[in-house]
Amino acid sequence: MAISCPETSCWNRLPAHLGGIRDDGECHRNGILALLRNPAQVASLRAEPSGLSSAVEEFLRFESPLNIATTRVTTVPVRIGEVEVPADEFVMIALVAANRDLHQFDEPDRLNIALNPNAHLAFGHGIHYCLGVPLARLEGEIALGRLLARFETITLDDTATLQDRNSTLMRGLQATSVVDAARGAPLTSARQAPTAPHA
Numbered sequence: 386m387a388i389s390c391p392e393t394s395c396w397n398r399l400p401a402h403l404g405g406i407r408d409d410g411e412c413h414r415n416g417i418l419a420l421l422r423n424p425a426q427v428a429s430l431r432a433e434p435s436g437l438s439s440a441v442e443e444f445l446r447f448e449s450p451l452n453i454a455t456t457r458v459t460t461v462p463v464r465i466g467e468v469e470v471p472a473d474e475f476v477m478i479a480l481v482a483a484n485r486d487l488h489q490f491d492e493p494d495r496l497n498i499a500l501n502p503n504a505h506l507a508f509g510h511g512i513h514y515c516l517g518v519p520l521a522r523l524e525g526e527i528a529l530g531r532l533l534a535r536f537e538t539i540t541l542d543d544t545a546t547l548q549d550r551n552s553t554l555m556r557g558l559q560a561t562s563v564v565d566a567a568r569g570a571p572l573t574s575a576r577q578a579p580t581a582p583h584a
């Protein structure tokens with residue numbers, strides 16, 4: 386492949402990435418929000434909990450936590466579709482766009498927790514493919530599974546304002562506000578704002 390990874394982007398990769406993707410399944414928060422907006426799919430997941438891993442993959446596709454991969458540099462001219470990118474150019478790879486590509490997915494703008502195959506690029510591709518994939522998947526499955534098991538009736542809190550936590554690299558939610566309908570009580574999962582913006 387003629388697109389290299391300069392030393393600078395390798396050095397930047399891990400801290401920028403882990404600064405944004407923290408614990409508690411946070412990187413799946415947007416996906417869980419999308420799920421709660423689709424009550425029929427919540428019901429089907431409750432009826433068939435073995436679909437958890439497929440649901441998490443769809444969260445990663447539909448609401449990719451990383452907007453872009455780290456910057457690459459072309460070492461020789463590269464043709465991408467109809468565009469010729471000269472050598473020594475920076476290239477930004479839009480993972481979110483790739484994951485909504487009509488050539489790859491029949492209905493890219495529809496959440497489908499049963500989508501199979503689901504060849505998304507949320508974890509990148511090739512030599513720098515994410516090293517944390519098993520952990521990230523496990524976190525997502527545990528967070529989603531525990532949420533559905535713990536609250537039998539959970540809906541979005543319509544009165545709450547959703548707070549984005551976006552940067553060039555990352556996309557996410559500062560807080561998700563849901564209601565336990567059985568108790569009528571709001572359950573808000575929130576975090577302190579980061580002290581410094583992400584990359």
Ligand code: HEM
Nearest residue numbers: 406412450454455507508509512513514515516517520521
């Ligand atoms: C849902 C959560 C996660 C997503 C969406 C994600 C996504 C990505 C992506 C897209 C890349 C490739 C970046 C590129 O090609 O420039 C990457 C690389 C990487 N990720 Fe993750 N990641 C996640 C969680 C984690 C976790 C939990 C860890 C570690 C505990 C981790 C460690 C790494 C490392 C070390 C690399 C660099 C690999 C390399 O350059 O060879 N990631 N990740």
